[in-house]
Amino acid sequence: MKVKILKYKANKILNIHKYVDSWFWNKYSAYPYKGCQFGCEFCYNREARFRPYKDPEDFSKVITIKQNAAELLRDELSKVSIDLVAIGDYQPVERKNKISRKMLGVCLDLKFPVFILERSPLVLRDLDILEDINKRSCAIIAFSIITTPKSKNYSKLRFFEPKSPKVKKRFEAMRKISKKEILTGTVFMPILPYIFDDDENIEDVIKMTVANGGSFVVGGGLTLGRGYKKRYFDILERIDPLLVNKYKALYPTYNVYGPDPEYLGKIALKVTEICEKYQINDRIPRPIEFFPEKIKLNKKIAEIFFDKVYRMEIENKSVYRVWAYRKASWALDALEENVYDIYKESGLIGLDEIRDIGEFFSRQIEEEIKKLIRI
Ligand code: SF4
Missing domain, CATH: 1.10.150.110 (DNA polymerase beta, N-terminal domain-like)
Structure with missing residues (x-):
């Protein structure tokens, strides 16, 4: 499928969050692309407020590149105090454009620590810079993984992550990163109800993370925003129409985005319990070495x-x-x-x-x- 690339000069790149993110610990975030070629069906970036286009179908087919991202980042980071930056986008356009790489170079120069959350092993291309950042301040590289090839429902992954790199490749990348003594692990989000929320799948994701040198597994539920809820339900209908009613019960109208809190708590406690069994963190340890x-x-x-x-x-x-x-x-x-x-x-x-x-x-x-x- 042909992807349309649009390039432009942005006015701003750095998002400064009012409060630190207590899941990933970043105070800042900066991303070079809008739209994502991986096109995950549950991606909250499909929400209208994040989408640069009117047609939701364009989310994975039209990618907008902020050409001057690295220059803007240098300018904007030089005006704020040092803290963790969520950064990096290794979708296929990055291979040629290398803007994430340039942005990492800026973080290295200015001694800013970084947090990367990825589905793509392309991040390994920039391991040289990430190692240097890690020596100078800190780098954390997490992989989004929601199932393993051992899952009874693994074949259903293609409906939800149609173009993402193979799970096996993500674990291999995790292993290579852990060997460089960079903090890595799994962001097990979203745990898809009735598809990948069974005990066996949860245990396999945790087991594979441990086996590949990961230090944490952070679990989280599926939010269904208005911008993609219908698409998601259409997929459920194709997989198994009975799932639709189960989801409707789990996503009551009073809580538009998240599932029933009791269900969410039960799944999160399961992740915690199995993490304890495998002696791995169920949260990302906060890096604090770089603070004064x-x-x-x-x-x-x-x-x-x-x-x-x-x-x-x-x-x-x-x-x-x-x-x-x-x-x-x-x-x-x-x-x-x-x-x-x-x-x-x-x-x-x-x-x-x-x-x-x-x-x-x-x-x-x-x-x-x-x-x-x-x-
Ligand atoms: S890889 Fe991440 S950003 Fe891209 S579509 Fe999937 S969830 Fe969204």
């Missing part, structure tokens, strides 16, 4: 709080408690003073005065400080 010494402890304790948010969410704990923890995590993450200095100087009262912390979280922070710096 002064705020490293804040970032570490924020990570612990973010982790609690995740655990509480999958256990369907009270929304109020989850939000209280989330706000405390954000506050700690944004704190510019060293939290230990505040504690040393003014004890719990000082911690209590930090925005969104209060008495309960002051005690939690005190506990973590004592554990982490053994006072």
Whole structure:
């Protein structure tokens, strides 16, 4: 199938997120292409607000290239503080255009750590730069993998990932990356209900990740946005019409995008349980080495709080408690003073005065400080 390529000069490339992403830890993101030749049917980039074209069919057939992405990135990164950048897009157009490679070169020059989430082993082409970034600051390369060839439903993968590189190739790339001592693993998202959510498939994905040197498996559910829900349901109809009603029950109208939270929690707990069995992380460990010494402890304790948010969410704990923890995590993450200095100087009262912390979280922070710096 012929792909139409459109090139243009963009005005801006760097997205600066208000809060750090507690799944992948990036504060920034920058991508050189719009549209994706891999054309996964569940891709949230199919949503109208991310699509550069009117016709949804164009998502994988018309690719827009931001020609000046690397120059813009250099300019924009030089104006912000060092933090993790989600970057890289290794769809087929990258082979010739090499814009992701140029953007990595910018991160290397400016000492920015990077996070890459890929389906393509083409990322191996840039392993030289990624190794250098990893030595200078940090690189994390995760692979999107939702099943393995051992799954009873593996043949159905072609309906959902029609043009993605083979799963085997992704695991081989993971192995090569792990040998370079770069943090790698699997982003097991989206776990497709009634297709790839069985215990055997979950266990195989985790087992294969471990076997290929991965250090984490992060599981997540399928969201069905308005922009692609109908397409997705049409595929279900083709595979097995009975699936349609099962999905309708799982994606109730009150929750437009995500599945029933109870189902989601059950699947996430299953991933956690099997990760524990194989002694692998069910979250991506937060890289903090590149932060200034002064705020490293804040970032570490924020990570612990973010982790609690995740655990509480999958256990369907009270929304109020989850939000209280989330706000405390954000506050700690944004704190510019060293939290230990505040504690040393003014004890719990000082911690209590930090925005969104209060008495309960002051005690939690005190506990973590004592554990982490053994006072
Ligand atoms: S590879 Fe990623 S960006 Fe491309 S279509 Fe699939 S999910 Fe979307």
